[in-house]
Amino acid sequence: MLKLAITGKGGVGKTTLASLLSRLYAAEGNTVLAIDANPDANLGTALGISSEELSRITPIAEMKELIEERTGGKPGTTGGIFKLNPKVDDIPDRFSIKKDGLRLLVMGTVKKGGSGCMCPESALLRNLLNHLVLRKSEIVIMDMDAGIEHLGRATATAVNAFIVVVEPGQRSVETARAVKRLAQDIGIKKCYVVGNKIASDADRQFITENLPDFELLGYISFNPKIAEADRKGISPYDNDNKVISEVKSIKERLEAISR
Ligand SMILES: Nc1ncnc2c1ncn2[C@@H]1O[C@H](COP(=O)(O)OP(=O)(O)O)[C@@H](O)[C@H]1O
Ligand SMILES: [Mg+2]
16 A cells, blocks of 8 residues: 655645645545644645634644653653653544545644654654554555654655655755655655646756656646635645646556556
8 A cells, every 4th residue: 555755845835746646546435544744734724624623633743641641751851761662553543534535644743852852752753653654554645844854764664655846946956855865864765756836848857857866757737726725725636627637647657656
């Protein structure tokens, strides 16, 4: 079962792509778990979950009682004694939101204190992510920022593919190169690229010329309907058919080359 992590520079379209792939896989009858691992979580809205429903959930990283109960350590502290391998297997079902064949789990983030913070909340998140990518029964799509070095090695190796989203510009391309170096350091084999906000052949050429070491999955056009969906607070999947066909071809390419 596919375990995907979507990463890249801020604003390039990670959440957009994560939502489109999640909705597409769910629409095809798969069991999909979408994971929001961003500091300012907004995948839920992009999936089409109502703000009312989203307001009822707390990111896992902020569940102080749960963290303490499971790890035996006080969240926000370091250096104390706590379990590095806390129980997590009931968390996805208890704390995710369901919508159509899809579930969303909001992880939240741990404030990074110094190098490689080892605190109760990061132990819980790490173990939870690892548990989720090792579960066989579902497709997992993670929306995360470029800070992939915080993934545990076990999690990183269980992820089949890292998709780096880029837009036609030097800054996001530089982030993609940095992500690839980090990925190699933590044992990730496959780094794919998706070009987003594409308006011309020159844009396509820019991406292939600047990222020759990446396997390209495809492109998403610059599309006012995507931005409009964001303004309306609805899913880009529910606002336009062109983008759905573009994402379908990205998905087909991904399946063809990760086989
Ligand atoms: N292909 C596109 N065409 C037009 N606007 C886009 C496109 N992709 C994303 N956007 C817009 O760009 C902004 C950032 O996208 P988002 O997916 O939130 O990026 P990220 O998650 O990488 O920060 C949003 O307002 C989104 O609607
Ligand atoms: Mg985002």
